[in-house]
Amino acid sequence: MSGVRTTVGWQVHAEGVARLRESWAAVPRGAPVRLAKRTSNLFRGRSAAGPGLDVSGLEGVIEVDGDVAEVQGMCTYEHLVEVTLAHGRIPLVVPQLRTITLGGAVSGLGIEATSFRSGLPHESVLEMDVLTGSGEVVTTKPGDALFDAFPNSYGSLGYATRLRIELEPVAPYVALRHVRFDDADALAAAVERIVADGAWAGEQVDGLDGVAFEPGELYLTLARWTDDPGPTSDYTRQQVFFRSVQERSTDRLTIHDYLWRWDTDWFWCSRAFGAQHPVVRRLWPRRLRRSDVYWRLVALDRRLGIGDRLDRRAGRPQGERVVQDVEIPVDRLPEFLDWFDREVGMRPVWLCPLRLRRVAADTERPWPGYPLSSGETYVNVGFWGVVNVGPDAPRSPRNRAIEARVSELGGHKSLYSEAFYDADEFDRLYGGEELTRVKALHDPDDRLTTLYDKVVRRR
Ligand SMILES: Cc1cc2nc3c(=O)[nH]c(=O)nc-3n(C[C@H](O)[C@H](O)[C@H](O)COP(=O)(O)OP(=O)(O)OC[C@H]3O[C@@H](n4cnc5c(N)ncnc54)[C@H](O)[C@@H]3O)c2cc1C
Numbered sequence: 001m002s003g004v005r006t007t008v009g010w011q012v013h014a015e016g017v018a019r020l021r022e023s024w025a026a027v028p029r030g031a032p033v034r035l036a037k038r039t040s041n042l043f044r045g046r047s048a049a050g051p052g053l054d055v056s057g058l059e060g061v062i063e064v065d066g067d068v069a070e071v072q073g074m075c076t077y078e079h080l081v082e083v084t085l086a087h088g089r090i091p092l093v094v095p096q097l098r099t100i101t102l103g104g105a106v107s108g109l110g111i112e113a114t115s116f117r118s119g120l121p122h123e124s125v126l127e128m129d130v131l132t133g134s135g136e137v138v139t140t141k142p143g144d145a146l147f148d149a150f151p152n153s154y155g156s157l158g159y160a161t162r163l164r165i166e167l168e169p170v171a172p173y174v175a176l177r178h179v180r181f182d183d184a185d186a187l188a189a190a191v192e193r194i195v196a197d198g199a200w201a202g203e204q205v206d207g208l209d210g211v212a213f214e215p216g217e218l219y220l221t222l223a224r225w226t227d228d229p230g231p232t233s234d235y236t237r238q239q240v241f242f243r244s245v246q247e248r249s250t251d252r253l254t255i256h257d258y259l260w261r262w263d264t265d266w267f268w269c270s271r272a273f274g275a276q277h278p279v280v281r282r283l284w285p286r287r288l289r290r291s292d293v294y295w296r297l298v299a300l301d302r303r304l305g306i307g308d309r310l311d312r313r314a315g316r317p318q319g320e321r322v323v324q325d326v327e328i329p330v331d332r333l334p335e336f337l338d339w340f341d342r343e344v345g346m347r348p349v350w351l352c353p354l355r356l357r358r359v360a361a362d363t364e365r366p367w368p369g370y371p372l373s374s375g376e377t378y379v380n381v382g383f384w385g386v387v388n389v390g391p392d393a394p395r396s397p398r399n400r401a402i403e404a405r406v407s408e409l410g411g412h413k414s415l416y417s418e419a420f421y422d423a424d425e426f427d428r429l430y431g432g433e434e435l436t437r438v439k440a441l442h443d444p445d446d447r448l449t450t451l452y453d454k455v456v457r458r459r
Contacts, residue, residue, distance in 0.1 A: 005082045008060035013072060016057025017129075017137060017161050023054035024135055032459065033133075033448055035159065037074060039099040039292050042108075043323045043417035044458055045302065058161055064089070067167045068126070073103035073160040081259055089167040090255070092118040096262040097291040103160040107153050109370060109414050111325070111352050111380050113207035113223060116195050119357030122151040122367070124166040132158035133443020142358075149438040152369035152430060154415060156451040157439055171225035173232065174207070174258040176251040178244075181218045184334035188379070190220060191330055191353045195377050207258070210351035211245050215341055218351075219245050223258060232257065235264055236286055240276050242268045242348070266291045267350055269384050273297055307386065317390035322346060322398050325414045327354065327378040332409040336381065339405055344398050350382035368431035369451075372412060396420060415455045426452050 027033055027050065036052025055074045061083040062070035069091075071080060077091070078098035084090055091102075095110035104110075105121040106128070118124065127141050130150065138158075140147040150157055179200070181187040187210065194205050200222055207223030232252045235241035241261045244251060253261065265276065274280040275289060301307050311319050322344065328336045330353065340349070356374040358366040365371035372378060387398050400420050406413050412429065413419065419426075426432060435451060453459040 005061075005079055006086075007063050007083060008072070010062060012057070012060065013062050013162065016055075016072065017131075019054045019057045020131060020159075020161065021135070021137070023051075024131065027053070027447075029445070029447070035074075035155065037101075039076070039101075039295075041097055041100050041104065041291075041295065041416060044419075044455070053159070055159075062162065064167070067169070069165055069167055071102050071163050071165060073128075073163060074101050075103075076101050077105070078260075081256070084167055085170075085256065087167075088169055090170045090259070091121070092124040092166055092168055093121045094259050095121065096260065097266075098260060098263045099292045099295075102163055102165070106160060106163065107150060107155055107157075108416055109152055111354055113209040113221075113352065115352060115354035115380075116191075116208045116377075117198065117206075117355070118168075119355065120151070123357040125163050126166065127164040128160045129162040130158040130160050130442075133439070133445065133448040135447075136442075137161060138442065145434075145438050146442060148367065149369055149431070149434055151367050152415065152451075153435065154451055154454055156435070156448050156454060158442060158448065170255055171227045172255055173226045173228065173230070174253050174255055175224045175226045175228075176253065176258075177203075177222040177224075178246075178249055178251070179220045179222060180249075181220070182216050184212070184215075184218060184337045187212075187218045187220060187351075188330050188333045191333075191379065192377060194220075194222070195353060195355055208353055211242060211348050212337055212351060213246065213348045215338070217246075220351075221245060225255070235261060236289065238278065238281060240265050240268075262350075263291045264289050266294045267382070267384065268348060270294055272385070311388065317388040318393040319386040320389045320393040320396055320398050321385075321418070322387050322402070323384045323417045324399070324402060325380055325382040325416070326402065326406045326411055327372060327380050327414075328406065328409055328411040330377040330379050332411070333379045333381075336405065336409055336411070340381070340383075340402075343401060343405075344383070344387060346383045346385050346387060350380075352380040352382070354378050354380055368434040370412060370414075371429075371431055378411070415451075419455050421456060423452055423456075426456060 031050055034052050035055050058072040058074045060072050064087050076099050077094050093112050093114050095105050095112050110121040129137050129139050131137050194200050204224050205222045206225045210220040212218040232254050275284050355377050359374045360366040364373045366374055449459055
């Protein structure tokens with residue numbers, strides 16, 4: 001069938017790695033190294049740099065063999081899922097934005113509705129090849145210092161060119177239940193129950209996430225894989241998925257549409273561009289209702305300052321961009337949501353429970369770069385938008401307050417967006433000592449930008 005993506009094989013992969021290494025050799029010493037990728041889901045500006053490493057030959061799936069896939073580092077989940085679904089399988093965790101790549105989700109962390117039982121994407125990696133700062137391509141496995149420090153390194157330890165990952169069998173359909181809670185305490189208790197039992201009200205739960213619309217109105221969406229045929233909903237047309245969470249108590253989607261349910265409207269963020277207005281939506285080509293299109297519009301706004309000008313014209317105080325995902329221990333979630341609604345006031349927020357898959361004998365924090373505790377349930381809270389704070393906006397007061405509150409509650413903040421920590425605090429929170437040790441081993445000439453310089457100093 002034409003147009004359906006298939007595997008590329010080892011020869012094509014070897015050619016892709018060779019092209020990457022040629023482009024590495026061409027980077028002058030001392031010049032910043034970065035990837036020449038076609039898409040990104042980073043949400044922080046960064047300084048312009050040279051042409052970038054040629055990764056155009058590393059965007060495919062090498063092979064699928066039963067419950068294991070060999071995947072190139074720059075392969076998007078949209079592409080990966082298209083190939084694995086043809087084998088009736090999916091990766092254990094599929095982040096919900098189509099252009100997130102496997103390498104980006106492993107080095108920049110990822111999360112989705114199966115994380116309550118399958119952990120994070122890097123926890124189902126069996127082996128990977130990494131182009132390190134020494135220019136070598138190193139094969140690394142769980143337990144190796146490089147492998148264990150790689151998650152949350154954001155390219156500061158090198159670039160994954162190949163990843164061997166686990167897959168799980170999946171059914172063609174998904175039955176959904178949207179369960180309402182009047183307070184966050186009840187929702188947090190339900191999360192702990194579902195994590196423990198893998199079920200709710202006697203029915204299996206295969207996917208778990210939720211939305212807090214406002215203090216008294218929160219939902220958990222419980223997904224169950226099913227072979228039962230029957231009608232399914234389609235939220236790529238006039239209907240908008242996040243609205244259905246409030247309007248329906250049950251629903252059905254194909255597994256494909258379930259995986260991309262949040263991408264079509266970037267959760268709820270497409271409304272900032274008018275894409276949820278019925279007339280605009282009818283005119284907005286369906287194939288362009290995707291997160292990477294909205295991401296480009298935001299990049300354009302960042303360059304042209306359209307949002308700021310509209311705020312000034314409307315007499316609104318200057319806006320501060322607040323785009324973050326944070327992990328909060330489940331028993332502190334009500335406290336965080338209460339504080340967040342009072343001090344930041346963004347609504348709605350996304351909720352995604354997670355529990356690490358890896359349990360290590362010698363430490364309760366098996367991933368040094370993002371030291372969550374194994375055996376503890378967290379809830380990822382995601383919020384993306386602008387808060388009109390006034391002339392103080394350039395100092396990012398809300399973002400800084402969120403950083404402080406998350407640390408007070410024993411949580412963690414993902415680093416794909418803006419961060420303001422001082423160097424000591426950053427090292428304490430993100431395993432700076434181990435990162436520095438591993439970087440010295442594999443990048444003795446410091447060719448790759450450090451994590452702190454990338455994330456906080458935005459170099
Ligand atoms: C609005 C918004 C919501 C988000 N929500 C979620 C969410 O709910 N779930 C989720 O999983 N993620 C979420 N993300 C974060 C996203 O997953 C991370 O930013 C991820 O790192 C992006 O991956 P990417 O493939 O697009 O990589 P890029 O954005 O291109 O790069 C991200 C970083 O990873 C490095 N990198 C990229 N490829 C490789 C590689 N092969 N080897 C080593 N390093 C590499 C880059 O150098 C860069 O530092 C969200 C992001 C945004 C903007």
